[in-house]
Amino acid sequence: MSFEVVDKAKLPYIYTADELISMFLTAYAREEARGSTAEPAFVKQKRLEIRRIVTSGKLLASTLRDMALRMPFLDKLHPFYRELIDVVYGAQVYKHAVAKVGNAHIAIKAIAKEAITAVRTAADKSQLYKARKMYQARVIDLLRDLAPELDKLREVVIYLRKLPSVDPTLFTIAVAGAPNVGKSSFVRCVSTAEPEVAEYPFTTKQIHLGHIILKGDKVQIVDTPGLLDRPLAERNAIERQAVLALRHLANVILFLVDPTPHSGYSLEMQKRLYDEIKTSFEAPTVAVVNKVDIATQEELEKARELFNPVAHISTLNCHGTREVVDYVLNKYYVPLALEKLREIRRRA
Template identity: 40%
Template sequence: MLVTSGLFKTFANRPLLSRRSILKMRKLNPFANIPTLMTAEEIIEFSHNRSTRISMKSSLRMKKIERTRIREITRLQEFTKQIKIKIGDVVEQFPSLDRLHPFYIELAEILVGNDSLKQALGAVYNCIPPIGDITDKHLQAIKLAGDFKQMKKSRSAAKGRISSILRATAENIDFVIEAKKTLSKLPGIAPNSPTIVCAGFPNVGKSTLVREVSTAEPEVAYYPFTTRRVIIGHLRVDEHSVQIVDTPGILDRPMAKRNKIEREAIAALKYLAHVIIFMVDPSEACGWTFEQQINLLNEVQKMFPMNPLLIVLNKVDITPPEKLEIARKKLPNSQEIIAVEGVGVEKLMRDAVEQVDLVPLQESVADYLASLTDR
């Protein structure tokens, strides 16, 4: 528990953000707003049900065959209309990848593959013209049909052929649905809030720190690779609303050898970090040596030379004095914390926010607010 008063004590008793506003933050993920999408079979069944339930108005004085003709035409039109709406939903409700925040573009690439996603969306969309053609052709046949049987036959032939087109692209629809499921779990990012990204080897205590200072509740465990995706927490540092990003641990190895989870962490550093907190565990209780952690630190500094970076020695409560001495000598500009007890974390957050150039962020918020009143 926290020993400090003021800023962080408030978090323990009263969360910074209500559940509602946290849900709202999630909505900042463009994939979280996509409505539920139907599979090919669901679309067919839904459209069929709609088409059989449609009521049509026709005069009772009309001949029975003409009333049947109108009914068959209306049913087929309704079937096609619903199919097109639902196919349109799959494609149009998906945010246009090119216009997204680069973090989401990169994550979509890592998690689902942007080319595969675009190809699946394109294939689904390409079903619409042939469906229109089949409908027109069969509507024409119904209009010209001389008896009931022919009318019904044309209507059901059209529905059968349209259903086949849809079934042929079922895999593409499934791909889009899966992609939506995966991407909607990504955190929402407030693009103009100062953002601290916490990185380091697995098991060094990143999630412990993020839990301690923010609204996020990432899992903490004594074993490595606990955090498997990027998690965002929110906190207030004086008058600033700040985001802190917990990342999966990264190992000291070449980029080409990194797995999807590590690449997610790198994407957070690359696209979200205004300031990086690089956490080192000098006790080596994490399972990796101090030297290995230094190598990773050097690599991260090389990858992001423009980013302010704070080095933090965590777990100083269990670090033997001789190891702590070596760490202090090697990293003279580091801060020491005990994340698990909240010791040193308030100063760390203040120092991190101080590193962020807030002026451009504030200006972009001001521009945004001004653009709202201009309308």
């Protein structure tokens, strides 16, 4: 089964309730009287009111429907994006917001239809004005009622626009580990990404993406939020984004270890996290010891005993980071690329 990815170009602009009310009233007022000057003034006024109702109602209904239809449909999205929206906003909350905004165009049409009937049957100007006020009041009440859902969709769109354009079909290296062990610095050293780097936990609030450009191809490298040593059910939304990246994107998991006290997390805690990742995800996990520029010999020796790392690096000056990427690509990417090439030749 093929899944869709989030196409940022297709994401709609989500109007606020106040913006929609302003749009509605402007469209209503923009219509001007037409017709023969010989036509009775009351009849002419009725025609104008009906035209105003039709024009403003159509504009509003089409705007609401278009916003809803251009939002991603969860059931069609790649599991990474689908579960990401569920983690951050809640799948049911999101679906409810999309459905309520989308179905509002039906209510708008019904209100307009009733208003047109009231205008046509109005016996005098007072009834005509009453029909107008009733129409406008009902539409405005409906839009104000939609405000929470519109605000929620606006949040989702802003979040998705900021999210990197992840391609689940590309070979992906996911960089994992406890908070503040140097994941963002590593990604910055080896790829096109420029994630924020700072000396405090959870600098990475969401997934960041970089690319390693190869001859005729590219590899994704994902900087994930830091993970803590606790069960998945107890993890917060930031940590669960990392879990999703590991589950749905990673071809290889690069686990960074900080042997020093600077991250605030002991080697024992990091080892428990490392063991959990190795047993919880299908992708192979490779341990790399970071911060060799400041670690003591005793700290490095203890890290070697616990993790049996493939390399020792320093992301402060990018020492050894390229060699780690070369190791990962040669061991895991090249065999897959060769297999794909052989498959293409077999089909040809």
